[in-house]
Amino acid sequence: MDLNMLWYLVPSVIMFVAGVYGFVTRKNMIALLISLELMLNSADLNFVIFNRFLYPGSMEGMVFTLFAIAIAAAETAIAIAIIVNIYRKLHSTEIDEVDKMKY
Amino acid sequence: MGYSQFGAMIPELIILGIFLVVFVADVFSRDGSAKKFLTPMTTVLFGLGTIAIWLLPSCEVSVFGGMYVNDTASMAIKAILNIGVFIVLLQSAHWVESDEVAIRKGEFYELLLVTLFGMYLMISARHFLLFVIGLEAASLPLAALVAFNKKHYESNEAAIKYILTAVFSSAILLMGLSFxxxxxxxxxxxxxxxxxxxxxxxxxxxxxxxxxxxxxxFKLSLVPFHLWTADVYQGAPTAITSYLSVISKGATAFAFFIIFVQAFGQIYPDCWEWMLYAVIIATITVGNLFAIRQKNLKRFMAFSSISQAGYIMLGAMTSSTMGLGSMMYYIFVYIVSNLGAFAVITSIENKTGKVSMDDYDGLHKTNPWLSFAMTLAMFSLAGIPPFAGFFSKFLIFTSATSTGSMPLYILVLIALINTIISLYYYLLVVKAIWINPGEAKVEAFKSNAGERAALWICVAGIVLFGLVPYIYEYCYNAALIPGPGQ
Known part of the structure; x- marks a missing residue:
């Protein structure tokens, strides 16, 4: 069987869509963060796939991915810290409870 | 390839140097009394840095294989943003000394400087890796700053809303970049x-x-992606709200312009143009209509800043040097007008804790000077002739119609109608201050030195920027360099 680019791109797109779906439907803030991680990772995966199959002569996509992973880790760290703060105030991590400010 | 390349990034090095000095001073002075010097030290250092950046000879630098370019336009926008950050530092000087925040004021300054550093990288980036790093370095510390009042629940709610939408938008941006x-x-x-x-x-x-x-x-809060703006602006500490509304917006707008002239200039007529067209109309209109019904002044300023972002992006419609010049001028004028309004809001909130528009009824009886400054800021934001806001709107409309195409005339017409709508809600604040009957709800007080200095700078800017042609010539001459495809 010939493994072409499509075999890698389809899972990546499924990950992205699953991430968006999870971000819209999930109620728990940690689950929202996991959905965001899925989206970021699918973008990283895309970079690696395109680099490997379309431009094998260079490393630009892979280097970009390394930086993107580091950035994603920083984002998660800050978001978790804020969620901990909210948990101390509300004793809950449900996103529905964070609705004091509206419209 | 050597370390000497770093020496070419002078504005970044200045900010990094200030950051390191503040950081070391903060870490090695743990006892409470010794930290008294931190606020004046940061303000003075940053003021000197601002002057240095203004006085630097503008020469075009390109290092790291062209990833980082510092041309005259980038230098000019950095100098403009620096003035804005200096005003923010002045108007927050009193707030950071309050009991709740004073212990952490070092962190406040460090995060603020790192954010500015990220914006500098974003402005100078000519490679998407550097752009993404700059964007994240600008938006992640801002989330921590939004949550700075951590004892207040609203601050945390604003921060979680900000970080989730910021990460969501970065993920979407990265996905688009991969294609x-x-x-x-x-x-x-x-x-x-x-x-x-x-x-x-x-x-x-x-x-x-x-x-x-x-x-x-998302970062610019253009309309289909603006839903986080009002909540974040309301919940964040007021100093951070003013920072978010002008500095972060100005830097992103400039980087946006550079990206789509220098990277996607060739396909601009095919797909960017109509997307941007639709987004600008939606941004100006929705921002204006929602601003009318706001009672909380910070939310009010949020929706006003959404519609102002639409006007800023009007400069990007023609992607010409004139467009860039008037965009930079608009950002400059917007910085002084908006920060003027925020300086009044900050000083009243610091003294009394009041941010509702009803509390401003009859303000002129007790605080005539604050009322005067607020009125000028509102007139400038609305674009009433003798003030700077009129000239910036005039120039940005001129640049948008300079190509003479019919759709752009229609766009400018819609923007003009929206200017009239915006006049209504800006004047609501003025009406509350000068005309609404009833006793004044804010007692007379003397705002502290930092806030007063910030107000004086803003008022001087509002009055003079429109009348002194040097400012526009400066922006326009600086914008001459980055042509398409450079």
């Missing part, structure tokens, strides 16, 4: 410009462009 990479094989703006031509138009490229507009539009 752009698939099309061009490189992430240099110049390579993308050469490789992505209108002959390559396809559905996937349009999706990639839409993803990129969405990702950057």
């Amino acid at each position: 752009v990479y698939a099309f061009s094989g490189s992430l240099y703006y110049s390579d993308i410009y050469a490789n992505i031509t209108s002959g390559k138009m396809s559905g996937l490229l349009i999706v990639a462009m839409a993803f990129m507009i969405a990702g950057i539009g």
Whole structure:
């Protein structure tokens, strides 16, 4: 069987869509963060796939991915810290409870 | 390739140097009394840095294989943003000394400087890796700053809303970028410009462009992506709100312009133009209509800043040097007008804790000077002739119609109608201050030195920027350099 680019791109797109779906439907803030991680990772995966199959002569996509992973880790760290703060105030991590400010 | 290349990044090095001094001073002075010097030290250092950046000879520098370019336009926008940050430092000087925050004021300054550093990188980036790093370095510390009042629940709620939408938008931006990479094989703006031509138009490229507009539009709070703005502005500490509304917006708007002139200039007529067209109309209109019904002044300023972002992006419609020049001028004027309004809001909130528009009834009886400054700021934001806001709106409309195409005239007409709508809600504040009957709800007080200095700078800017042609000439001359595809 010939493994072409499509075999890698389809899972990546499924990950992205699953991430968006999870971000819209999930109620728990940690689950929202996991959905965001899925989206970021699918973008990283895309970079690696395109680099490997379309431009094998260079490393630009892979280097970009390394930086993107580091950035994603920083984002998660800050978001978790804020969620901990909210948990101390509300004793809950449900996103529905964070609705004091509206419209 | 040597370390000498870092020496070319002078504005970044200045900010980094100030950051390191503040950081070391903060870490090595743990006892409470010794930290008294931190606020004046940071303000003075930053003021000196601002002057240094203004006085630097503008020469075009390109290092790291062209990833980082410092041309005259980038230098000019950095100098403009620096003035804005200096005003923010002045008006927050009193707030950071309050009991709740004083112990952490070092962190406040450090995070603020790191954010500015990220914005500098974003402005100077000519490669998408550097752009993404700059964007994240600008938006992640801001989330921590939004949560700075951690004992107040609203601050945390604003922060979680900000970080979740910021990460969501970065993910969408990265996804769009990965498709752009698939099309061009490189992430240099110049390579993308050469490789992505209108002959390559396809559905996937349009999706990639839409993803990129969405990702950057989140940071700029353009309309379909603006929902976080009002909540974050309301919940964040007022100093951070003013920072978010002008500095972060100005830097992103400039970077946006550079990206789509220098990287996607060739496909601009095919897909960017109508996307931007629709987004600008929606931004100006929705921002204005929602601003009318706001009672909380910070939310009010949030929606006003959304519609102002639409006006800023009008400068990007023609993607000419005149467009860039008037955009930079608009950002400059917007910085002084908006920070003027925020300086009044901050000083009243610090003294009394009141941010509702009803509390401003009859303010002129007790605080005539604050009322006067607020009125000038509102007139300037609305664009009433003798003040700077009129000239910036005039120039940005002129640049948008300079090509003479019919759709752009219609766009400017819609923007003009919206200016009239905006006059209504800006004047609501003025009416509350001068005309509404009843006793004044805010007692007379003397705002402290930092806030007063910030107000004086802003008022001087509002009055003088429109009348002194040097400012516009400065912006326009600085904008001459980055042509398409450079």
